[in-house]
Structure formats: structure tokens, C-alpha cells
Amino acid sequence: MRFTHVSLKNFKPYDDADLDLRDGVTVIHGVNGSGKSSLLEACFFALYGSKALSGTLEDVVTTGEEDAEIELEFVHDGGSYRIERRIRISGDRATTAKCVLEGPDGTVEGARDVRRHVASLLRMDAEAFVNCAYVQQGEVNKLINASPSQRQDMIDDLLQLGKLEEYRERAGNARLGVEDVLTSKRSVLDDIVSQIEQKEDAALHARLNALESKLAEKDEKIANYESQREKAKSTLDAAQATLDEHAEKRERLAEVESAIEDVQLKVAKDEAQRDKLTERIRELEDELDDVATEIETALAETDFDDATESAIAARRTEFDERESTIREELSDARQQAQALETQAERLRERATDLEGRAEEKRDAADADESTATEAATELESFREKRRDIQSSLADIDEQFADAPVDRGAAADLLDERRRDRSEARESLAETETELKNARERLEEAETLRDAGKCPECGQPVEGSPHVDAIGDRKAEVESLVSDRDELESTVESLDSAVERAERLVKFENRADSLSETLSHLDERIEDRETTVESRRESAEEKREAAAELEDEAAAKREAAETQAGRADEAAERVDSLEADLESLETRRERVGRVESLVETRAEKRDERERLREKRETLAEVNRERREHLVDRRNRRDELREAVDESAVESAKNSKQKAETYIEQVDGVLPDLRDQRDDIQSQIGGVQSDLERLDELRERRDELATRVDALDSLHEEVSTLESTYGDLRADLRQRNVEVLERMLNETFDLVYANDAYSRIRLDGEYGLTVFQKDGTALEPEQLSGGERALFNLSLRCAIYRLLAEGIDGAAPLPPLILDEPTVFLDTGHVSRLVDLVEDMESRGVKQILIVSHDDELVGAADDLVRVEKNPTTNRSTVERTDAPELASVLADD
Numbered sequence: 001m002r003f004t005h006v007s008l009k010n011f012k013p014y015d016d017a018d019l020d021l022r023d024g025v026t027v028i029h030g031v032n033g034s035g036k037s038s039l040l041e042a043c044f045f046a047l048y049g050s051k052a053l054s055g056t057l058e059d060v061v062t063t064g065e066e067d068a069e070i071e072l073e074f075v076h077d078g079g080s081y082r083i084e085r086r087i088r089i090s091g092d093r094a095t096t097a098k099c100v101l102e103g104p105d106g107t108v109e110g111a112r113d114v115r116r117h118v119a120s121l122l123r124m125d126a127e128a129f130v131n132c133a134y135v136q137q138g139e140v141n142k143l144i145n146a147s148p149s150q151r152q153d154m155i156d157d158l159l160q161l162g163k164l165e166e167y168r169e170r171a172g173n174a175r176l177g178v179e180d181v182l183t184s185k186r187s188v189l190d191d192i193v194s195q196i197e198q199k200e201d202a203a204l205h206a207r208l209n210a211l212e213s214k215l216a217e218k219d220e221k222i223a224n225y226e227s228q229r230e231k232a233k234s235t236l237d238a239a240q241a242t243l244d245e246h247a248e249k250r251e252r253l254a255e256v257e258s259a260i261e262d263v264q265l266k267v268a269k270d271e272a273q274r275d276k277l278t279e280r281i282r283e284l285e286d287e288l289d290d291v292a293t294e295i296e297t298a299l300a301e302t303d304f305d306d307a308t309e310s311a312i313a314a315r316r317t318e319f320d321e322r323e324s325t326i327r328e329e330l331s332d333a334r335q336q337a338q339a340l341e342t343q344a345e346r347l348r349e350r351a352t353d354l355e356g357r358a359e360e361k362r363d364a365a366d367a368d369e370s371t372a373t374e375a376a377t378e379l380e381s382f383r384e385k386r387r388d389i390q391s392s393l394a395d396i397d398e399q400f401a402d403a404p405v406d407r408g409a410a411a412d413l414l415d416e417r418r419r420d421r422s423e424a425r426e427s428l429a430e431t432e433t434e435l436k437n438a439r440e441r442l443e444e445a446e447t448l449r450d451a452g453k454c455p456e457c458g459q460p461v462e463g464s465p466h467v468d469a470i471g472d473r474k475a476e477v478e479s480l481v482s483d484r485d486e487l488e489s490t491v492e493s494l495d496s497a498v499e500r501a502e503r504l505v506k507f508e509n510r511a512d513s514l515s516e517t518l519s520h521l522d523e524r525i526e527d528r529e530t531t532v533e534s535r536r537e538s539a540e541e542k543r544e545a546a547a548e549l550e551d552e553a554a555a556k557r558e559a560a561e562t563q564a565g566r567a568d569e570a571a572e573r574v575d576s577l578e579a580d581l582e583s584l585e586t587r588r589e590r591v592g593r594v595e596s597l598v599e600t601r602a603e604k605r606d607e608r609e610r611l612r613e614k615r616e617t618l619a620e621v622n623r624e625r626r627e628h629l630v631d632r633r634n635r636r637d638e639l640r641e642a643v644d645e646s647a648v649e650s651a652k653n654s655k656q657k658a659e660t661y662i663e664q665v666d667g668v669l670p671d672l673r674d675q676r677d678d679i680q681s682q683i684g685g686v687q688s689d690l691e692r693l694d695e696l697r698e699r700r701d702e703l704a705t706r707v708d709a710l711d712s713l714h715e716e717v718s719t720l721e722s723t724y725g726d727l728r729a730d731l732r733q734r735n736v737e738v739l740e741r742m743l744n745e746t747f748d749l750v751y752a753n754d755a756y757s758r759i760r761l762d763g764e765y766g767l768t769v770f771q772k773d774g775t776a777l778e779p780e781q782l783s784g785g786e787r788a789l790f791n792l793s794l795r796c797a798i799y800r801l802l803a804e805g806i807d808g809a810a811p812l813p814p815l816i817l818d819e820p821t822v823f824l825d826t827g828h829v830s831r832l833v834d835l836v837e838d839m840e841s842r843g844v845k846q847i848l849i850v851s852h853d854d855e856l857v858g859a860a861d862d863l864v865r866v867e868k869n870p871t872t873n874r875s876t877v878e879r880t881d882a883p884e885l886a887s888v889l890a891d892d
């Protein structure tokens with residue numbers, strides 16, 4: 001495997017970097033802090049991502065930038081690969097935004113998948129890569145200080161010996177699993193075997209025989225007891241029968257005796273009863289005598305002397321008929337009385353009603369009369385008024401006798417007169433205005449004339465034709481004055497004419513009003529005359545009607561009296577009928593009394609008869625009882641003789657004995673039966689044990705087969721487990737030997753010095769350095785430079801072991817050395833050059849070395865120069881081809 005190209009963007013100090021890498025030794029050269037280590041880190045990071053970092057993912061992105069890009073191209077096992085990663089800062093965290101691996105078999109994406117793919121491709125993870133190929137700056141003591149087991153783990157891991165351990169463990173787990181199953185099966189088997197042994201020890205068949213003979217014995221014993229018990233039982237039953245018989249006889253005797261006693265008692269009781277009956281019969285006879293006397297007394301009060309039932313019944317029938325007749329009559333009389341009473345009452349009411357109406361009529365007649373009288377008085381006064389008005393009218397007509405018009409035309413006359421007067425007044429006013437104007441004009445003309453001017457036109461008078469006008473005007477004034485005077489007297493005469501007409505109008509109006517009053521009066525007079533006449537007629541009629549009504553009322557009253565008298569008669573009849581009923585009732589009661597006494601007498605006679613019969617019956621019964629008693633007494637005597645006391649005694653004895661025996665047997669038999677049952681169940685147990693034994697034997701055989709199979713499986717698995725273990729130990733031992741040899745070769749090459757003879761690597765990876773004189777030293781005891789050389793030797797030896805051990809299957813990555821010269825003096829630097837050449841000669845295809853040592857630079861096939869811009873603090877990388885190397889070196 002070889003790196004062919006790396007390109008960076010914003011990776012740590014790098015801005016943009018592009019670098020081709022070639023086979024052979026490449027030395028990366030530059031001052032401290034220029035970015036050399038970062039370049040190697042970039043390649044490592046490209047392969048393994050964050051696992052390759054000692055810091056965090058954020059650290060790889062140039063401070064202040066947001067994106068970093070790393071691209072690594074490499075060839076491996078004949079194929080070309082390219083890995084691209086992009087890291088993005090978001091917030092204060094960095095994430096892998098892109099991670100792609102392109103190879104001959106396709107593309108892998110995602111940080112995890114890419115890392116896994118690289119690990120399987122190179123057959124090493126990030127840690128293994130560092131352990132094998134990448135000697136990091138300042139790690140000199142890492143391997144030396146590591147404990148042997150750490151070293152062992154590391155180298156085993158590199159050589160893939162870990163797989164064998166894994167297989168061994170798996171086999172071990174399988175073995176443990178088999179062991180578990182085996183153990184449990186075995187313990188089950190053991191358990192079954194011991195159960196079988198127990199059962200075999202128990203000699204089951206012998207026990208079965210013994211138990212069966214014991215059972216036969218018990219059965220016989222039980223049968224014996226049972227037959228004996230049967231005998232005792234029959235003895236007992238016989239004795240009991242004898243005893244029962246005697247007991248029954250005694251019982252019967254007792255019964256007979258008590259029966260005799262009962263009968264004697266009953267006889268005595270019935271005799272006492274008969275005495276009581278005799279007594280009562282005597283009492284009844286006394287009572288009957290009393291009743292006979294009472295009947296006689298009662299009969300005396302009635303109108304018959306024979307108190308027979310038929311006589312009483314006939315009398316009752318008669319009473320009933322009589323009563324119904326009376327009741328019928330009574331009901332008729334009551335109805336009649338009621339009806340007559342009602343009629344009388346109605347007639348009275350009618351009379352009262354008529355009287356009331358007559359009175360009303362009379363009142364109305366009186367009212368009419370007084371209305372007529374009032375109207376007559378008014379009529380008189382109206383007629384007087386009429387005469388007064390007619391005389392006033394005659395006076396007014398006299399006024400019109402010398403008037404210019406007749407009565408009726410006065411108003412027209414007044415209108416005419418007033419019209420004439422206003423015309424005259426208008427003419428007067430016009431004339432006065434004209435007069436005033438004529439006087440003014442005269443005055444003006446006289447003024448003009450006095451001023452010497454023409455009074456007509458105002459021109460100077462000389463030669464004027466109008467001077468004479470003054471005379472005209474004067475004449476005009478005078479004529480107007482006479483007109484006015486005339487008009488004034490006309491107006492005066494018209495004023496008095498108007499006054500006269502006005503007076504006439506007043507008379508006329510008065511006459512009209514009087515005429516109207518007169519016609520009203522005439523109407524009223526006519527009205528009153530009618531009233532007087534009609535009212536008087538009406539009063540007369542009403543009085544006649546009242547008299548008729550009064551006559552009618554009197555007739556009604558008379559009729560009412562007649563009916564009332566008849567009603568009284570009917571009421572009297574009702575009273576007498578009621579009295580009849582009452583006396584009938586009294587008679588009936590008397591008959592009832594006789595009847596009840598007769599009944600009482602009959603009852604008492606009956607009772608006396610019944611009692612006599614009863615007394616006779618009792619006597620008869622007692623006679624019979626006495627006869628019976630004789631029989632009973634004979635029977636009692638017989639029974640007394642039949643009871644044999646000695647037989648009873650012997651029966652009691654044999655019963656006692658039989659009971660005792662049965663009791664004893666009953667005490668023993670249940671136990672015996674229990675014992676027999678117990679033996680039977682024991683026999684059942686032994687039989688089932690025998691069956692179980694057979695089952696167990698079968699099961700044991702099955703389990704034994706299974707345990708055998710498991711045993712052989714266990715053996716196989718154990719063998720497999722130890723084989724893996726042995727194989728690993730074997731391989732490791734071989735590796736240790738090879739590694740020890742290579743380590744010594746390399747150490748000799750870089751540190752040929754007389755002090756040390758050889759280095760020993762033991763089977764447990766313990767390292768020991770031997771001095772020439774044979775004393776052993778721990779590697780920690782070496783000097784710093786020696787330790788650096790020792791470390792390099794060990795690392796190169798491991799690299800060689802791997803290269804030679806697994807090359808072909810997975811070509812190794814380049815050998816990468818970061819600052820290997822730090823602790824070395826000049827002499828040893830040249831040894832290092834030798835080591836590098838040796839490695840190259842042994843077939844290591846690509847070696848990358850970071851160093852600023854000139855001697856190493858000189859050994860390089862390619863030189864890469866790294867520089868950092870002091871102002872921007874960003875690094876750049878530049879490859880210098882080998883031919884230019886000389887000039888570079890020449891410059892120094």
C-alpha cells in the first residue's frame with residue numbers, strides 16, 4: 001500500500017496544499033511549526049477519521065475557517081483508492097459533512113463505513129496502524145515502557161493471533177455448555193440409579209409373599225368372629241322377643257285397668273249430670289206456670305180469649321188490612337189538605353196582586369187629574385197675556401197711521417233715507433273742496449294782480465288779456481257758497497228724516513217680536529186645552545179600571561176563604577186517621593205480647609221434653625257401661641294371671657350375656673378389618689413399587705446412552721479448545737523467535753557498539769538487553785538516545801515481521817517516521833540512514849520521514865519542503881525532485 005497524492009484545504013495550518021507522493025524515501029523538510037507533522041496527520045486522518053486524532057474534530061479545521069477538506073489517494077493490492085473528507089464547523093461543533101471512499105469495488109459513504117472499510121482493507125484499525133507503521137513524534141518510550149502483556153496484545157493483534165483466541169474462547173463456551181447439560185443429565189441419572197438400588201434392596205417379591213399370607217390369616221380370624229357374633233345375635237333376639245311379649249302384656253293390663261278407671265269416672269260424671277237435669281226440669285215447670293198466668297193477663301187486655309196461633313194470625317191479617325185502608329185514606333186526606341191549602345194561598349196572593357194594581361190605577365188617575373188642573377191654570381194666564389199683546393200691537397199700528405209707509409216697509413224706508421243723506425253729504429264735501437280751491441285761486445290771482453302781474457299766466461299785466469279773470473273767480477266763489485249752504489240745509493232735513501225712519505223701524509221690530517210671541521202663545525194655549533181634556537178623560541178611565549180590579553180582588557178573597565175552610569176539614573180528617581193508626585198499633589202490640597208469651601211457653605215445654613230425653617239417654621248409657629265393666633274386670637284378672645316373672649328373669653340374663661359378647665366382638669372386629677385393609681394397601685404399594693422399578697430401569701438405560709453421547713461430545717470440544725490454544729502459543733513462540741532475531745539484526749545495524757552483546761525477547765514478550773560481560777539490563781535503564789534507537793529497532797523489526805509474515809495477503813502501509821532523529825547524535829543519524837536503506841532494500845516500497853536533519857535529507861529520493869508564511873501564518877508545501885536536491889543541499 002502506498003500513498004500517491006494528498007491535497008488539503010484549510011487543514012490545520014494549510015491553506016491550499018497539493019502533494020504527489022512517490023515510491024521510495026520521501027523526506028518532509030521545514031522549520032519548527034511549519035506544518036510537517038500536520039501533513040502526516042492529514043494522511044492518517046484521511047484513513048481513519050476522528051479515531052486518528054488525539055484532539056477533537058474541531059482542531060483539524062484552520063482557526064477562523066468553516067470548512068476543511070482532505071483528499072488522499074493511494075494504491076493497495078493493485079487497486080487505486082481515493083478518500084475524500086469534508087469537515088464543517090457549525091456553531092462550536094465540527095461534523096463530518098462528507099466522507100467517501102472510492103475504490104475498484106465501488107464507493108463507500110459515511111465516516112463509520114469508510115473507517116471500517118479501510119480497517120478491513122489494511123487489516124488494521126487506527127491503533128494497529130500506529131503500532132505498526134506510524135512512529136509518531138516523541139513516542140520513544142511507549143513500547144519500552146509497555147508491560148509484556150500489553151506488548152503481547154499489541155503484537156498478537158497485529159499478527160491476527162487474536163482470532164485464534166476468539167475461536168478458542170468459543171470452543172471453551174461450547175465445552176462449558178456441554179458440561180452444564182452433562183452435569184444435569186448425570187445428576188438425574190445418579191438419582192435414578194440410587195432409586196433403583198433402593199428398590200432392589202427392598203426385596204419386594206419376598207415382602208409381597210409375606211403380606212399375602214398375613215392377609216389370609218386375618219381373613220380367617222375375621223370370619224370366625226363374625227359367625228360367633230351371628231349366634232350371639234340370634235340368642236339376643238330370642239330373649240328380646242320374650243321380654244317384648246311380657247312388656248306388651250303388662251301394657252295391655254295397664255290399659256285395661258286405666259279403661260276401667262275411665263269408665264267408672266264417666267259413670268259418676270253422668271250420674272251427676274242426670275241430677276242437674278232433674279233440677280232444671282223442675283225449674284222449667286215452675287216457669288211454665290208463671291207464663292200461663294201472664295198469658296191469661298195479656299188475653300184479658302185483648303178482645304179474644306183463645307190464644308191459639310190461628311186466632312192470632314187471623315187477627316194480624318185483619319190488622320194489616322185495616323192499616324192499609326187507613327194509610328190509603330190518610331194519604332188521600334193529606335194530599336187533599338195540601339192541595340186546598342195551596343189553592344187558598346194562591347187565591348190570596350192573586351187578590352193581593354189585584355188590590356195592588358187597583359191602587360196603582362187610582363194613583364195614576366190622581367196624577368192625571370192634578371196635571372189637568374195645572375194645565376187649566378196655565379191656560380188662563382196664557383189667555384190674559386194674549387190680550388195684553390194684542391193691545392200693544394194696536395198701539396204700534398196707530399204710530400204707522402200717518403207714516404209714509406205701512407208697517408213692514410220701514411226698514412226699506414230707512415235705507416232709502418240714509419242713502420239720500422250720504423249722497424247729500426258727498427256733494428257737500430265736494431262743493432266745500434271746490435270752494436276752497438276757488439278761494440285759493442282767487443287769492444293767488446289777487447296777489448299776482450297786486451304784484452302787477454297777470455293773474456292768469458303770471459306775465460306782466462301790461463297788455464294782458466286776462467285781467468278780468470278775477471271777477472270770474474269771485475263769481476265762482478259766490479256761486480259755490482250758495483251751493484254749499486243749500487246742500488247743508490238738505491243734509492239737515494235728511495238727518496231728521498233718517499231719525500224718523502229709525503223710530504219707525506224700532507216700532508216695526510217690536511211689532512214683529514210681539515206677533516211672534518203671540519203665535520207661540522196660541523200654540524201653547526192649544527196644547528194646554530188638549531192636555532186638560534185628555535187628562536181628565538184618562539183619569540176617569542183609570543178610576544173605572546181600579547173599581548173593576550177591586551171587585552175582582554174581593555171575589556178572589558172569598559174563594560180563598562172557601563178553599564181554606566175545606567183544607568181545615570181535610571186536616572181534621574188526617575188527624576183522626578192518624579189516631580186510628582195509633583190505636584191499631586197498640587192493639588197489635590198486645591196481640592204480639594200474647595204471641596211471644598205463647599212462643600215462650602212452647603219453647604219451655606220443648607226444653608223440658610229435651611231434658612227429660614237426655615236424662616233417659618244418660619241412664620241408658622250408664623246401664624250399658626256397668627255391663628261392660630264386668631267384662632273388663634274379668635279380662636284384667638286373666639291378664640294378671642298371665643304375667644310369668646321367672647321367664648322374664650331368665651330372658652334378661654341371656655340377653656345380658658349376648659350383648660356383652662357382641663360388644664366385645666364389635667371392639668375387636670374394626671381393628672382386625674383395619675389391619676386387613678392396611679395389609680391390602682401395603683400389597684398395593686409393593687405392587688406399584690415393582691411397576692415403578694421397571695419404569696426406572698428403562699429411564700436409566702435411556703439416560704446412560706445420552707450421557708455417553710455427551711461425554712464424547714465434551715471430549716471433542718475440549719480437544720478443539722486446547723488445539724486453538726496450542727496453535728496460538730505455537731505461533732506466538734515462532735513469532736517471538738523471528739522478532740528476536742530481527743530485533744537483534746536491526747539493533748546491531750543502528751547501534752553497533754561493544755557494550756551490548758544481544759537483546760532477548762522471551763516467550764512472554766519480556767525484553768532484556770545483555771551487556772558484553774553477560775549482565776542483563778532492563779530497557780528502561782538505557783540512555784535517551786539508546787532508547788530511541790532501541791525503539792526504532794523494535795518498531796522496524798515489528799514492521800519487518802509483519803511485512804514478511806503477511807505480505808502478499810495485505811501489503812503494508814508506508815513506513816512513517818516522524819522526527820526519528822531527535823535524540824540522536826550525528827553518528828547515529830547516519831546509522832539511521834543505513835536503517836532506512838536497509839528497510840528499503842528489504843522491499844519496503846514507501847518510506848515517509850519528517851526530519852530537518854541534513855543527513856537524512858541527503859538520503860531522500862524525494863524532498864518535500866514545508867513553509868509557513870510568517871504574516872498569514874498559513875503553510876504551503878512544495879515537492880522538490882531528486883535532481884534539484886543537490887542544489888538545495890549545495891545552498892546550505
Ligand SMILES: Nc1ncnc2c1ncn2[C@@H]1O[C@H](COP(=O)(O)OP(=O)(O)OP(=O)(O)O)[C@@H](O)[C@H]1O
Nearest residue numbers: 012013031032033034035036037038059061062063
Ligand atoms: N487548526 C489550526 N489552524 C491553524 N493553525 C494550526 C491549527 N492547528 C495547528 N496549527 C498550527 O500548525 C503548526 C503545527 O504544525 P506541525 O506540528 O505540523 O509543525 P512541525 O513542522 O511538525 O513542527 P516541529 O518541527 O516543531 O515538529 C503550529 O504552528 C500551529 O499553530
Ligand SMILES: [Zn+2]
Nearest residue numbers: 454457458459
Ligand atoms: Zn298772462
